[in-house]
Amino acid sequence: MNRKLIAGNWKMNASLAGNTALVQAVLAGIGDAACDAAVCVPAPYLAQVQGLLAGSTLALGAQDVSSHEAGAYTGEVSAAMLREFGVRYAIVGHSERRQYHGEDDAVVAEKARQALAAGITPIVCVGETLAQRESGATEEVVKRQMAAVIHTNGHCISEIVVAYEPVWAIGTGKTASPEQAQQVHAVLRTQIKAATSQPGRVRILYGGSMNAANAAQLLAQPDIDGGLIGGASLKPADFLSIISAASNAA
Numbered sequence: 001m002n003r004k005l006i007a008g009n010w011k012m013n014a015s016l017a018g019n020t021a022l023v024q025a026v027l028a029g030i031g032d033a034a035c036d037a038a039v040c041v042p043a044p045y046l047a048q049v050q051g052l053l054a055g056s057t058l059a060l061g062a063q064d065v066s067s068h069e070a071g072a073y074t075g076e077v078s079a080a081m082l083r084e085f086g087v088r089y090a091i092v093g094h095s096e097r098r099q100y101h102g103e104d105d106a107v108v109a110e111k112a113r114q115a116l117a118a119g120i121t122p123i124v125c126v127g128e129t130l131a132q133r134e135s136g137a138t139e140e141v142v143k144r145q146m147a148a149v150i151h152t153n154g155h156c157i158s159e160i161v162v163a164y165e166p167v168w169a170i171g172t173g174k175t176a177s178p179e180q181a182q183q184v185h186a187v188l189r190t191q192i193k194a195a196t197s198q199p200g201r202v203r204i205l206y207g208g209s210m211n212a213a214n215a216a217q218l219l220a221q222p223d224i225d226g227g228l229i230g231g232a233s234l235k236p237a238d239f240l241s242i243i244s245a246a247s248n249a250a
């Protein structure tokens with residue numbers, strides 16, 4: 001079984017002083033956790049956080065990556081640039097980027113390809129809206145989102161991390177029940193098994209209001225291999241408590 005992975009997504013919440021305090025508090029409490037952990041930080045702070053994490057077990061992640069390799073793409077950050085700052089993970093296809101920046105399945109798949117080519121593990125987010133869940137389309141939506149990534153990346157998908165993030169649960173305080181999450185994770189697992197000879201390498205994280213109180217139950221599900229954590233990753237005690245739940249579920 002894979003080690004579980006807990007990845008914090010700070011979103012657009014950071015400052016030089018705040019980052020130092022947050023990372024120092026997490027590092028002070030992380031000890032020798034029996035799971036992998038990472039923080040995905042806004043691009044301008046990559047160098048700072050790379051320095052703060054030096055020599056620690058906490059990995060550095062980015063929140064996005066360009067779908068292009070290099071060139072005239074003003075404002076974009078390439079996978080090669082991220083790699084220069086020691087980035088190990090890059091979130092791609094977060095619902096906030098799909099929703100507010102018009103990223104479609106093809107762009108997300110291309111972003112995953114760029115990350116993989118630079119030796120960065122993409123954390124590919126998939127998930128349904130509330131309307132899609134209520135109309136019974138959850139399975140169809142997540143399978144379509146995954147299929148694009150599989151189509152573009154072929155056998156390389158054994159190197160990705162997937163995050164199932166129901167859109168209605170992100171930042172809302174509403175969490176999918178462990179059973180609801182497990183059901184979708186099992187669907188994704190089956191799809192991944194059909195696409196690669198090494199499906200066991202692919203970790204499927206749950207994201208959507210995971211917190212200190214509900215982490216243990218979610219992480220106890222057989223197909224939940226970790227968490228992508230938004231709000232709770234900004235509170236060191238809560239983030240550490242989720243890391244500890246993942247370590248105990250390992």
Ligand code: PEP
Nearest residue numbers: 170171207208209230231
């Ligand atoms: C996220 O942004 O990926 C996320 C899961 O956010 P939250 O934990 O705040 O719901």
